[in-house]
C-alpha cells in the first residue's frame with residue numbers, strides 16, 4: 001500500500017501515546033460480542049469532543065427541512081455518526097438523506113491559495129475503500145429505523161464537477177446541513193457557489209478548517225463566496241477548529 005499523507009500537529013510524545021492506544025485496540029482482549037459496546041475505552045478526548053460537537057450541530061437542524069451533505073468524506077466517520085444521530089433524534093424522518101462527496105483518492109489538485117504544505121494525492125484512502133464504506137453504512141442502515149429506504153449516498157469524483165451535476169439531477173434538493181471538510185480552496189469555492197441557492201434559512205453551514213493557517217484555502221473560499229464580515233461564525237468549547245454559521 002502506498003503511503004497515505006496527512007498533516008499532523010501532534011508532538012512526538014502525543015503521537016507515541018496514540019500509537020499505544022492503537023496497539024491496545026488492535027490487540028484487545030475483549031470478546032467480539034462485547035467490543036462494539038466498549039469502544040469508548042479507546043476513544044481519545046479529541047475524538048469524543050468531535051462526536052459531541054457533531055451532536056450539537058445535528059440538534060440544531062432537527063427543525064430544519066432538508067438533506068445533510070458532507071463535502072470531504074474520507075474514511076466516513078462523520079457520515080456514520082450523522083446516520084446514528086438521525087436514528088436517535090428523528091427516526092421517522094426518512095426524508096433526511098445524508099449525501100457524501102469525495103474523490104476517494106485524496107486531493108485531486110491543489111491551488112497556490114492552499115499554501116505549500118499540501119499537495120495533490122494527500123488525504124487518500126486505501127484502494128476500494130468507497131465500496132467498503134458503502135457496505136459499512138448499509139449495515140448501519142439495516143440496524144436503523146425504516147431500513148428498507150436507502151437514506152445515504154456516496155458520490156465519487158471531483159466535487160467541482162459532481163456537486164453541480166448532483167444538483168442538476170436533483171433540482172428538488174433543499175439543504176439543511178452542509179459540512180465542509182475538503183480542506184482546500186477550489187472545491188470549497190465551487191461547492192459553496194453550487195449549494196448556495198439550495199440552503200434554506202436556518203440551515204447550518206459548518207467548516208472544519210476556517211481560520212486555519214495550515215489550510216488557508218478553505219477560509220479564502222468562504223470569504224470570496226459568502227464574506228466573513230457578513231456572517232456570525234459560531235464555535236463550541238468542544239473543538240478549536242470547527243466553526244459554523246446558522247443561515
Ligand SMILES: C[S@@+](CC[C@H](N)C(=O)[O-])C[C@H]1O[C@@H](n2cnc3c(N)ncnc32)[C@H](O)[C@@H]1O
Nearest residue numbers: 072073074102103106107123158159181182187
Ligand atoms: C480532511 S478529509 C475529510 C475528513 C472527513 N470529513 C472526516 O471527518 O473524517 C478531506 C477529504 O476531501 C476530499 N477532497 C478534497 N478535494 C476534493 C475534491 N475536489 N473533490 C472531492 N473530494 C475532495 C479528499 O479526498 C479527502 O478525503
